[in-house]
Amino acid sequence: MDIKSFVLSKALDAREGARSLGKASSGQKDKALLRMAEALKDSASVLQAENEKDIEYAKGKGLSGALLDRLALNEKRIDEMAAGLIEVIRLPDPVGEVIRLRQRPNGMTVGRMRVPIGVIGIIYEARPNVTADATGLCLKAGNAVLLRGGSEAINSNRAIVNILREAAKQEGLHEGAITFIDIPEREAVMEMLKLEGIIDLIIPRGGEGLIRTVTENSRIPVLKHYKGVCHVYVDKDADLIMAEEICFNAKVQRPGTCNAMETMLVDEAVAAGFLPKMLKRFEAAGVQLRGCPKTLAVYPGINDVKEEDFYREYLDLTLNVKVVGDMEEAMEHIAKYGSAHSDAIVTTNHVKAMRFLREVDSSAVFVNASTRLNDGYQFGLGAEIGISTDKIHARGPMGLEELTCTKFIVLGNGQLRE
Amino acid sequence: MDIKSFVLSKALDAREGARSLGKASSGQKDKALLRMAEALKDSASVLQAENEKDIEYAKGKGLSGALLDRLALNEKRIDEMAAGLIEVIRLPDPVGEVIRLRQRPNGMTVGRMRVPIGVIGIIYEARPNVTADATGLCLKAGNAVLLRGGSEAINSNRAIVNILREAAKQEGLHEGAITFIDIPEREAVMEMLKLEGIIDLIIPRGGEGLIRTVTENSRIPVLKHYKGVCHVYVDKDADLIMAEEICFNAKVQRPGTCNAMETMLVDEAVAAGFLPKMLKRFEAAGVQLRGCPKTLAVYPGINDVKEEDFYREYLDLTLNVKVVGDMEEAMEHIAKYGSAHSDAIVTTNHVKAMRFLREVDSSAVFVNASTRLNDGYQFGLGAEIGISTDKIHARGPMGLEELTCTKFIVLGNGQLRE
Numbered sequence: 001m002d003i004k005s006f007v008l009s010k011a012l013d014a015r016e017g018a019r020s021l022g023k024a025s026s027g028q029k030d031k032a033l034l035r036m037a038e039a040l041k042d043s044a045s046v047l048q049a050e051n052e053k054d055i056e057y058a059k060g061k062g063l064s065g066a067l068l069d070r071l072a073l074n075e076k077r078i079d080e081m082a083a084g085l086i087e088v089i090r091l092p093d094p095v096g097e098v099i100r101l102r103q104r105p106n107g108m109t110v111g112r113m114r115v116p117i118g119v120i121g122i123i124y125e126a127r128p129n130v131t132a133d134a135t136g137l138c139l140k141a142g143n144a145v146l147l148r149g150g151s152e153a154i155n156s157n158r159a160i161v162n163i164l165r166e167a168a169k170q171e172g173l174h175e176g177a178i179t180f181i182d183i184p185e186r187e188a189v190m191e192m193l194k195l196e197g198i199i200d201l202i203i204p205r206g207g208e209g210l211i212r213t214v215t216e217n218s219r220i221p222v223l224k225h226y227k228g229v230c231h232v233y234v235d236k237d238a239d240l241i242m243a244e245e246i247c248f249n250a251k252v253q254r255p256g257t258c259n260a261m262e263t264m265l266v267d268e269a270v271a272a273g274f275l276p277k278m279l280k281r282f283e284a285a286g287v288q289l290r291g292c293p294k295t296l297a298v299y300p301g302i303n304d305v306k307e308e309d310f311y312r313e314y315l316d317l318t319l320n321v322k323v324v325g326d327m328e329e330a331m332e333h334i335a336k337y338g339s340a341h342s343d344a345i346v347t348t349n350h351v352k353a354m355r356f357l358r359e360v361d362s363s364a365v366f367v368n369a370s371t372r373l374n375d376g377y378q379f380g381l382g383a384e385i386g387i388s389t390d391k392i393h394a395r396g397p398m399g400l401e402e403l404t405c406t407k408f409i410v411l412g413n414g415q416l417r418e
Numbered sequence: 419m420d421i422k423s424f425v426l427s428k429a430l431d432a433r434e435g436a437r438s439l440g441k442a443s444s445g446q447k448d449k450a451l452l453r454m455a456e457a458l459k460d461s462a463s464v465l466q467a468e469n470e471k472d473i474e475y476a477k478g479k480g481l482s483g484a485l486l487d488r489l490a491l492n493e494k495r496i497d498e499m500a501a502g503l504i505e506v507i508r509l510p511d512p513v514g515e516v517i518r519l520r521q522r523p524n525g526m527t528v529g530r531m532r533v534p535i536g537v538i539g540i541i542y543e544a545r546p547n548v549t550a551d552a553t554g555l556c557l558k559a560g561n562a563v564l565l566r567g568g569s570e571a572i573n574s575n576r577a578i579v580n581i582l583r584e585a586a587k588q589e590g591l592h593e594g595a596i597t598f599i600d601i602p603e604r605e606a607v608m609e610m611l612k613l614e615g616i617i618d619l620i621i622p623r624g625g626e627g628l629i630r631t632v633t634e635n636s637r638i639p640v641l642k643h644y645k646g647v648c649h650v651y652v653d654k655d656a657d658l659i660m661a662e663e664i665c666f667n668a669k670v671q672r673p674g675t676c677n678a679m680e681t682m683l684v685d686e687a688v689a690a691g692f693l694p695k696m697l698k699r700f701e702a703a704g705v706q707l708r709g710c711p712k713t714l715a716v717y718p719g720i721n722d723v724k725e726e727d728f729y730r731e732y733l734d735l736t737l738n739v740k741v742v743g744d745m746e747e748a749m750e751h752i753a754k755y756g757s758a759h760s761d762a763i764v765t766t767n768h769v770k771a772m773r774f775l776r777e778v779d780s781s782a783v784f785v786n787a788s789t790r791l792n793d794g795y796q797f798g799l800g801a802e803i804g805i806s807t808d809k810i811h812a813r814g815p816m817g818l819e820e821l822t823c824t825k826f827i828v829l830g831n832g833q834l835r836e
Contacts, residue, residue, distance in 0.1 A: 019753070023777060082748050096776065098514070102798065110797045113775065117809045201808050209439040215614070216637055221810040242832040249834040272439025335437070357531065358514065359441060367813050369526050370828040378835070379528045379826060380520065391535045391618050393811040393824025407796060408814040409775050414660040416667040417796070 004182065005404055007191035010179050011146055011198045014119045017176025018144035022116050024173060026093035029140055032171035037085040039167040040132065040160070044078045050159035058152050070126045073156055078237065081132040081160075084383065088136040091382040094404045095142045099337045101409075108415040116142030118200035120403065121192055123146035123148045123214055126204035128156040134203075135164055137385050141403035146199060148192060150206075151184035158182050173229070179264055193218040203398075205386055208313075223398065225363070225389035227340035228258030230371045231358070235347035236269035242368060243346040244278050245370040247270050249370040250344070252285050256315045259342045259364075259374040263310060263320040265330045272298045272324045279321065279334040287317045294323035308336040340389045342371035363389045363396040421601065428635045429564055429616045432537045435594025436562035439533050442591060447558055450589035452722075455503040457585040458550065458578070462496045468577035468802035469546070470601035474568050488544045491574055499550040499578075502801065506554040507812035509800040512822045513560045524834040530824035532567050534560030536618035538821065541566045541609055541632055543624035546574040552621075553582055553596055555803050562595040564617060566610060568624075569602035576600050611636040621816075623804055626731075641816065643781070643807035645731040646676030646759035648789045651774070652689035652746040660786060661764040662696050668762065668787040670703050674733045677760045677782075677792040678804065681728060683736040683748045689741045692723040697739065712741035747772050752778055758807045760789035761777045770830035781807045781814040 001009070021029075040047070051073040058068055062254040094114050101111030120143045124135045131147060138145040149157040161180040169175050192199065196219040204224050232250050234243045240318050250261035266274055271294060279289055279299045290305035305320045310333070324330045327345070334343050337338050344366035345356040353367045364374040374396065376384025381399030388394045394402035419427070439447075459464070469491040476486055512532050519529030538559035538561045539553045549565060556563040567575040579598040587593050595629040600605050610617065614637040622632040622642050629642050650668050652661045668679035684692055689712060697707055697717045723738045728751070742748045745763070752761050762784035771785045780790040792814065794802025799817030806812045812820035 104796065104798055106793065106796075115776075118779075129694075172656065219634055221639055221808070223810075239832075245832060245834060253835050278559070353829075359532075361440070361533065361536075362825065364826040364828060365531075366828040367830060369828050369833040370835050372835035373526065373828065373830075373833060374826070375835075378522065378524075379828075380750075382523055390639070392641075394821050402442045405811075405813050406810045407780065408782040408792070410782060410784040410787050410791065410797075411771075412785060412791075414657075414663060415787040415791060416663060417671050417788050417790035417793075 003185055003187045004191050006183065007181060007188050008195065008230065010181050011192070011195050012117065013176035014144040014146040014179040015176070015198055015218060017174045017179065018116065018118045020174035021139065021177045022142050022146055024142065026056055028171060028173065029093065032168045032173050033085045033089045033136060033139065034321060035171055036136070036164050037082040037168040039163045040082045040085070041079055043163050044075055044255050047073055047078055047156065047159050047163075053155040054153050056088060063107055063152070067126060070093055071128070071153055071156070073128055077129060083128050084133050085136040087383060088140050091140065091400055093140060094400045098409065099406070105414050106410040108314070108410055110408060110410050113146065113409045114404045114406050117358070117403060117405055118122070119144045119146055119198065120222070121146045121148065121199045121202045123151045123189060123192070123204045123210070125210060126152055128153045128160060130205060131157045131160045132164065133383070134385055137219040137383055137400060138403060139168070139177060139353040141233060144179065146192070148181045148189060154182065154184055157208040164258045167273050189214070190217060193220060196220050203386055204271040219271050221393070223386070223388045223390055223394055224267055224385050225258065225339070225341060227339050228260070228261050229311065229313050230342040231263050231265055231334050231338060232344045232346065233265040233324075233327065234267060234270065234274060235345055235349065235352060237349040238270065239348055239359050240270060240274050243274065246344065246346055246368070247278060248281060248369050250372055251282065251287060251319055252317070253370070253372050255317050257372070258313070259290060259371050260315070261319065261371055262312065262314055263322060263325050263337070265322050267327070268294060268323045271295070275299050275321070285317070287319050290318065290320050292322045295321045306411060313339070327356065331356065333364070338362065341387070342366065342374040344369065363387065421603055421605045422609050424601065425599060425606050426613065429537065429596035429610070429613050430597050432562040432564040432597040433594070433616055435592045435597065436536045438592035438596045439557065439559040439562055440479055440560050440744065442560065446589060446591065447511065447560070448507045450586045450591050451503050451507045451554055451557065453498040453585040453589055454554070454582045457581045458496055458500045458503070461581050465491055465496055465574065465581070471573040471678060472571050481570070487545060489546070489571055489574070491546055495547060496608070499547050502551050502555040505801060506558050507819055509558065511558060512818050516827065517824070524833050526828055526830040528826060528828050532819070532822045533828045535821060535823055537562045537564055537616065538567065538621045539564045539617045539638070541610070541620060541622045541628070542566045543628060544570055546571045546578060548623060549575050549578045550582065551801070552803055554673065555801055555818060555819060556635070557564070557586070557595060559818045561813070561821055562597065564597050564599065564610070566599045566710040566753060567791050572600065572602055580829050607632070608635060610782050611638060614638050619802055641804070641806045641808055641812055643676065643757070643759060643805050645757050646678070647680050647729065647731050647755060647757040648677055649681050649683055649752050649756060649759040650679050650683060650762045650764065650789060651683040651745065652688065653745060653770060654685040654690060655766040655770065656688065656693050658688060658768055661692065662699070664762065664764055664786070664788050665696060666699060666703070668790055669700065669705060671736055671788070672733070673735050673792050675790070676731070679737065679789055680730065680735070681731055681740060682750060683740050683742050686712060686741045686743055689713070693717050700737060703735070705737050706795055708736065708738050710740045713739045731757070745774065749774065749777055753782070755817050756780065759805070760784065760792040762787065781805065
């Protein structure tokens, strides 16, 4: 079978799975999730043996230690995958909820019913845990998943999917609900992206290159974020002790994440009082600093920041520091260089806090809190399937509700259009 | 200037307009809408003169009477455009609404704020009234419009846009908020569709061909419906008098619309009792009938329906009639041949009504009401910018709220990520 027909047949399986899963009760889905979690733990040795094949192959290809680490499935990670599925059981089922049911003047009642999206294509890179995490969330929301993992993890992913499918089947769910495209050819991704009307949504997870390729080639809606170029603006009316803690947390607590701060903006009225102590603390934590001329004027000896640095997502202990004239200039900077991901103001001034909240056009806007808190768990959504910086359908962390849509329902007793 | 640079410069104007409009107050937007409505009425003679140029050109090209009628801007239609803008004033401003503001365990408060989408590209065909209608809705929701109308209406559209821009400017809004791509080349559409990151959403309005071209070439999210292949299923437990009224209304009241019925499905238990009277009434109203063999068995002398007919959107007084064994078969038929637009069941059976509501995967699902009621006004949204059969962002009629998105807002007092 050629690649095009192969991918199509897999997508049609997933479509069947979605039709069946859309009718499943919450209880049936939760039982399947429980059985899936148990099956993963019971199959730890099989999973590790399959994972070993991927690791050997990756070592042969000379992959870096960090990538090998992301690929590895040890007992702890298998337990975490299982625990993730158990957590999804505890979340309320979004499917079937009816909202805003209201009577219209002609006597009919109109509302919106929350329903699954259908088939969700997940295109992702090395981490095999995404296979179980994404499947659990999609399944609870009544969606079939069509999984396309990185070729480096193909044996691990195939093994995980086989275990999950078998467990779902034992609970009476259609196997197509969990479908894996288990060929390594890159062309398979391109074929997926053409299947408008069969696949309803694509969620790519990985580096900016992968996400750009997916977005540029997809005829199917895509939810994604390219990168996180996040800012903290320290206003002249900030509590400077709080500002220091927030900035330090936003940069240092886990610099490799998309919601970590890449540029700190400081009002010039407080620059001389705030920067020396703050920057010394950053340097002591190993942060490489790049400053604007006004920053260097109060804290000499660090590198100059270049304009192109303001667009960069370092994902590392590197930080741009810029002194701005006022909040207006800070918001202009964020609008121009930011990636609309997570941006914060530290201020005690209510008027400025409210303006910043309204006017900064990012997926999450913070007053007096760390950008690192942009996360589905932190925001109370339960697990998340990713963060969107798009403006359509979902913005910010995407939980179960963002994996559904609403349709209109009308309850009448003979209403006609006049 | 080449077409690519021309379209880019227009889109960047709209982007500036969106940034400015996003900060405008409700009062300012409403004043602009009022002035826009008055300006259209005051400029009726200018508009009609410009429209005359389009009509002459269209006649020269030999356009059909129906198309010429759609193109024509008489005094009544100008008044309707103005009245449409006034109606939008009365709708509540969705921008700035904060929903689900809740405290998290760490003491920060997290909610979602409704904000404009940004720049909305509207790609449409002959009717020049779309220019004013779409502009009014987008402006109220804080979005800039980038308008691309059909080349047949270019003089009319340009004149409308100039009037609206001038009125908006007089109320202090940035002119870029209403931007028109006033060159006739088709390439301009292709260039628009590449401007991801500058244009946030595309809404195409017109025939299926236009919509397919837009969807296949766009890197920007698109909200649309291709066509409306709508069904009414007459269950064996239906009130047959109500069923007759609903089916007649769904087909005949205005057959040229996307929510008119194209196929009537009838449970075989009631076919002999229901069909003869119903079909005679349809024929008396000029409906051309195409029946399945079981339909012909109880009502001979009409045409056979062919399988491909079930996929067709007639937009005319033609109807497919099919007898089905039960609701299951009716739902299978709708899933296979329908376009997920508007589908109805007529039944007095509660269990079947609830199953049909949940399992039929269409933008609007009706129990005991006509599919013709799928409409923003009828559903209580106020005006609508179109109907979506997509499953992402908006499904069914799209009103002001569907022209916005929500971002997360976080109000803290020093919260950090642990």
